[in-house]
Amino acid sequence: MAASKDEVNRKLTFRIYEDGDHRWRSQGENIFNEDTSNKCPTYVHRTPPCQVSCPSGEDIRGWLNIVRGIELPPEGVSMQEYAFRRSTDANPFPSMMGRVCPAPCEQGCNRNNVDDFVGINAVEQYIGDTAKTEGFKFEAVAAVGKHRVAIIGGGPAGLAAAYQLRRKGIASTIFDEHDELGGMFRYGIPGYRTPRDFLDHEINRILELGDIDTRMATRVGRDVSIAELEQEYDALLWSIGCQSGRGLPLEHGDAPNCISGVAFLEAFNRGALQVTADRVVCVGGGDTSIDVVSVARRLGKIDSLPQDQLTEFVVGGYTAHDSAYAASREGAEVTLTSLFERAEMTATEHEVEDAMREGVRILDGVMPIEIIVNDDGRATALKLAKCQIENGKPTAVEGSEFEVECDLIVSAIGQGGDLTGLEELGNERNLMDADKFFQHAQKPGHFVAGDIIHPHLLTTAIGHAAIAADSIERYLGGAEFGKRPKVDVHHFDLLSKLKEMDLEPGEFQHQSTYGTDEANFAVHNYEDRAANEIISSERLFLSHFNYEARHLREMHGPDSEQVLGDFAERSRSLSETEAVEEAGRCMSCGMCFECDNCVIYCPQDAVYRVPKDSKTMGRYVATDYTRCIGCHICADVCPTGYIDMALGGH
Numbered sequence: 001m002a003a004s005k006d007e008v009n010r011k012l013t014f015r016i017y018e019d020g021d022h023r024w025r026s027q028g029e030n031i032f033n034e035d036t037s038n039k040c041p042t043y044v045h046r047t048p049p050c051q052v053s054c055p056s057g058e059d060i061r062g063w064l065n066i067v068r069g070i071e072l073p074p075e076g077v078s079m080q081e082y083a084f085r086r087s088t089d090a091n092p093f094p095s096m097m098g099r100v101c102p103a104p105c106e107q108g109c110n111r112n113n114v115d116d117f118v119g120i121n122a123v124e125q126y127i128g129d130t131a132k133t134e135g136f137k138f139e140a141v142a143a144v145g146k147h148r149v150a151i152i153g154g155g156p157a158g159l160a161a162a163y164q165l166r167r168k169g170i171a172s173t174i175f176d177e178h179d180e181l182g183g184m185f186r187y188g189i190p191g192y193r194t195p196r197d198f199l200d201h202e203i204n205r206i207l208e209l210g211d212i213d214t215r216m217a218t219r220v221g222r223d224v225s226i227a228e229l230e231q232e233y234d235a236l237l238w239s240i241g242c243q244s245g246r247g248l249p250l251e252h253g254d255a256p257n258c259i260s261g262v263a264f265l266e267a268f269n270r271g272a273l274q275v276t277a278d279r280v281v282c283v284g285g286g287d288t289s290i291d292v293v294s295v296a297r298r299l300g301k302i303d304s305l306p307q308d309q310l311t312e313f314v315v316g317g318y319t320a321h322d323s324a325y326a327a328s329r330e331g332a333e334v335t336l337t338s339l340f341e342r343a344e345m346t347a348t349e350h351e352v353e354d355a356m357r358e359g360v361r362i363l364d365g366v367m368p369i370e371i372i373v374n375d376d377g378r379a380t381a382l383k384l385a386k387c388q389i390e391n392g393k394p395t396a397v398e399g400s401e402f403e404v405e406c407d408l409i410v411s412a413i414g415q416g417g418d419l420t421g422l423e424e425l426g427n428e429r430n431l432m433d434a435d436k437f438f439q440h441a442q443k444p445g446h447f448v449a450g451d452i453i454h455p456h457l458l459t460t461a462i463g464h465a466a467i468a469a470d471s472i473e474r475y476l477g478g479a480e481f482g483k484r485p486k487v488d489v490h491h492f493d494l495l496s497k498l499k500e501m502d503l504e505p506g507e508f509q510h511q512s513t514y515g516t517d518e519a520n521f522a523v524h525n526y527e528d529r530a531a532n533e534i535i536s537s538e539r540l541f542l543s544h545f546n547y548e549a550r551h552l553r554e555m556h557g558p559d560s561e562q563v564l565g566d567f568a569e570r571s572r573s574l575s576e577t578e579a580v581e582e583a584g585r586c587m588s589c590g591m592c593f594e595c596d597n598c599v600i601y602c603p604q605d606a607v608y609r610v611p612k613d614s615k616t617m618g619r620y621v622a623t624d625y626t627r628c629i630g631c632h633i634c635a636d637v638c639p640t641g642y643i644d645m646a647l648g649g650h
Contacts, residue, residue, distance in 0.1 A: 039645040040628045041598075041607070041635055045494070045528045045618060046535040046590035047487045050120060053108030055460035056097075057489030058090040060105055060120055061591060067123055067583035070593055071617040074500055080576075084131045085139065087124060090490045091462050092163045092206055093156065095132060095198040096185055098125025099571050101459050102287065102348050110537040110589050114545045119582045122553045125571065126579040132201045137208065142169035144211045147476045150175065150229045152220045153239035155183015157450030157461035161237050163206045164469035170476065171211035173233070177219040183241055184451075184458060187266045188288070190295050192567045221421020235445050235472050238425065238432060239465065242415035242451040248283060252371040253411070255379045257312045261292045261412030267315040268295050274321035275302050275329050277311050277408035281382050283368055284412030285338030285345040290352060292410050293336045293360045300329035300564045311408050331564050335361045335404055337368065339387060339394050350555070354570075359560030367394045369401065371409065381405045417452045437481045438468040447472055485531040492530070492591065494523060494618040501616050524622045527646075535590040539641030544597070551582040592620050592642045598634035607634050 050060045065071040066083040073082030087094050098121050109117035130136075147170055151158045154176035162172045180186060181203050185194050206212065218224060229236055245260020247253045257277070261284060267273040276299045282292045302325055313319050336355065338345050342364045345352060356362060363384065370383035386400035419426040425443065427433050432448045433441035440446035449468045450461035467488070474481055498504050506520045554572040574582060587593075598607045598621055606627035610619055635643040 039630050039632075040625055041525065041623050041632075041643045042646045043526050043592065043618075043621070043642055044590075044644045044646070045492065045526070045530050046533045046539075046641070047489060047491065047530045048589035048591075049108040049110060049534055049536065050105040050118075050589075051489045051491075052487055052534050053104045054090075054463075054489065055104070055457055056091045056463040057466065058105075059086055059490045059492060061586065061588055062490075062492050063087045063127065064118070064120070064123060064583040064586040065588060065591070065593065065617065067127070067579055068586065069580065070588070071497075078134075080127070080130045080134060081136050083127050084136050087127050088138070090466060091459070092138075092160055093128070093185075093202050093462070094124050095128030095202055096156075096194055097459060097462075098122070098128050100189055100193055102457060104457075104459075110535075110540060111545075111585060111587055113537045114542055114587075115547045116550045118585045119550050119552070119574075122551065122574050123579050123583050125553070126574045126576075128202070129198070129573040130576075132198060138163075138167075138205060141167045141209055144171040145169050147234040148172060148232075149235045149237060149472060150233040151237045151239060152176075152229075153183065153241055153450070153452075154178070154181040154214065154216075155239060155241050155450065155461070156185060156458045157239035157241070157465045158183070158237070159203060159206055160462045160465035161239060161449055161469050162212045163209070164466050165472065166206075166209045166212055168469065168473050170469075170473065171213075172237075173213040173215060175215045175218050175220050175224070177217065179217055181214065181216070187269045188262065188291075190265065190268065190291055190567075192570050193291070195569050219421070221419075226422070226424070230445070234476055235447065237447045237449060237468055237472065238440070238452060239448070239450045239461070240417065240422075240452050241461075242417050242431075242455045244416045244418045244430075245411060246414040246416060248368060248371065248409070248411045248413070250368060250371050252373050252377075252379065255371060255373055255377055255409075257310070257378050257407065258371065258409045258411065259312055259315050261288045261410050262415055263315045264292055264311075264410050265295065267317075268299070271323075272317075272320035273299065273311065273314050274323055274325045275299050275305065275311075276332055277301055277406075278303075279333045279335075279406045280408045280410065281335045281337065281404055281406040282410040282412055283337050283382075284410075285336070285340055285347060285364075286412065287347050287351060288415075289336055289338075289410075289412035290347045290355050292412055293334045294351075294355055294358060296332055296334045296410075297355075297358050297360060297560075297563045298566055299332070301332040302329050304328075326565065329564065331359070331560075333361075334359070335363060335406075337363045337366050337382075337384060337404075339365070339367055339389070341365045354555075354557045357557055357559050358563040363404070367396055369396055372403065379406060379409050382409055415451065415455045436484070437471040438464055439471055439475070439481075445475065447475075487531050487534060491528075492618065494526060494528065494616075497616055497618065498523070503614060503616060523619060526618065527644075530590070535641050537589075540587065540589060541597075541637055541639045541641075544595070544637075544639035545587060548585050550585065551578045588640050590641060591618065593640060594620050595639055597637040597639065598643060601633050601637050603631065603633065604629055 048061045063083045063086040103121045105120050106117040111118050149172045151172050151174045154174045165172050245262035276296045278301045280296045282289050366384045367387040369385050371379050372381040374380050381403045383403050385396040387394040416430045432452050434448040434453050447468045449464035508521045556568050556570050558566040604627045606624050632645045635645050
């Protein structure tokens with residue numbers, strides 16, 4: 001678990017002993033102990049937990065090593081551009097995801113066992129923002145073949161799929177019912193979190209690859225039929241997301257001033273919603289609910305709002321607020337309710353803290369039990385009760401009921417798909433079923449990606465898109481889908497790196513060879529298990545790492561007195577120096593980061609640095625088998641767990 005802010009303010013570091021330990025243990029039991037196995041070291045590449053925790057499967061360790069200066073770019077390419085190319089292998093939106101991803105990678109970071117996680121999101125934002133500033137483009141891709149794919153939905157999944165398909169030489173057409181591309185990036189998240197200039201830049205960079213057409217304001221199932229698409233295109237990808245919010249499952253949950261969080265945010269992001277109600281209650285506890293209450297506090301209310309300009313009419317699309325309303329708005333009273341205690345809310349911790357600083361009242365550990373309406377059928381209050389979670393279900397605590405008066409209730413308790421006109425593709429949950437290759441369960445040639453399978457994270461949708469693109473390529477080529485890797489992420493590829501640096505192994509020499517430390521037909525002592533194994537903190541020599549404070553991004557967060565009308569961008573990028581230093585906190589789990597411990601501590605001088613003209617990432621040290629005595633000291637002092645005593649005896 002990541003360190004809290006209070007803990008980070010203290011100097012933490014790895015400890016061998018836990019509180020209460022009273023017996024000193026000899027390190028000779030585990031380290032610097034003679035080995036009689038006669039085994040020699042081998043350099044084993046494994047997947048770090050940050051990468052396997054990333055739903056889009058980014059090579060996080062790879063681009064962190066580039067930023068920190070360990071993996072050097074090819075001649076003529078800057079560090080920034082090289083890091084951009086590595087990061088966008090999996091995710092074409094580094095600016096966006098660096099800002100809004102809840103960062104499960106940081107929760108999985110092994111550095112949490114030393115002090116605090118590496119600021120992966122912060123470095124990713126630096127990479128993405130620098131790419132915009134420097135005007136980096138995607139590299140030229142293969143010419144398109146005869147196939148064309150229809151992509152229905154122009155959100156993160158659809159755009160990422162178009163990008164991955166185009167890199168494979170497959171053209172596509174994106175259909176979207178909105179006027180602009182972006183999906184949840186544009187219509188589900190406020191612009192102060194996903195600034196539109198950066199979003200537009202990242203979208204346009206994909207379209208500039210060419211042979212990616214768009215048909216906007218077009219809804220499949222209404223404006224064009226499935227049959228027409230099947231006739232015109234060689235495959236279809238459904239990435240329509242979940243644009244329908246769930247209402248409260250209570251009587252009167254359909255009251256006119258009870259709306260969904262998804263609809264509320266879309267109306268705001270379209271520019272239709274300029275002010276909101278006097279007293280707003282949002283039921284949720286996730287990131288969507290935080291966005292709702294933060295937007296509501298920024299919008300404020302006006303006392304003289306005409307009846308036909310009430311929030312529910314604007315959200316319903318029947319009207320739109322005049323921007324002049326903003327001049328006379330006042331602060332609104334905004335409350336967020338959550339089933340879970342604050343520490344257990346699914347929303348990102350710093351987003352919850354920001355909402356509270358902005359003046360949002362949070363009622364945690366409560367559940368709605370009744371919507372109170374007036375004679376006109378409008379909700380006037382929400383009755384709540386303290387709740388207990390029993391077997392995963394909330395139960396109201398008898399006698400704890402209380403009411404919160406309100407003019408608007410926003411439900412942010414989940415999302416569902418809108419399959420109007422597409423009923424033949426849906427399941428009983430109003431979603432779409434897909435197999436492990438992301439092909440529709442009942443429709444060969446139809447593929448699915450993103451929230452319409454199961455609402456989750458934006459980064460999950462991007463990961464779906466990459467796998468779906470692979471499956472579509474195989475389908476169009478008439479190939480079997482085959483078996484996907486156990487650890488299905490983007491990995492560092494040593495052979496590709498060697499080729500990039502003109503250091504490819506030579507042809508195999510058909511002769512007896514004692515070891516391969518001086519043979520150029522093999523990569524000496526290197527073993528790639530990244531597709532099958534994840535390295536845990538237990539494999540690392542954590543005592544090597546000292547406390548290093550995490551570089552925090554400057555976050556613009558207005559207080560309750562300043563929040564009204566404040567839509568300034570929230571997250572400021574790290575400087576180059578800060579990004580390099582933060583990337584330097586990465587422990588490079590499962591990959592050498594050139595600390596020289598193995599070279600320094602080898603008593604036989606058997607471990608040596610590869611000559612400078614031959615070394616690269618993944619090939620920094622080697623072993624002279626004629627000197628190695630199998631003492632395993634090199635493996636013991638390797639901070640990253642990169643060395644195994646695994647080669648056979650002499």
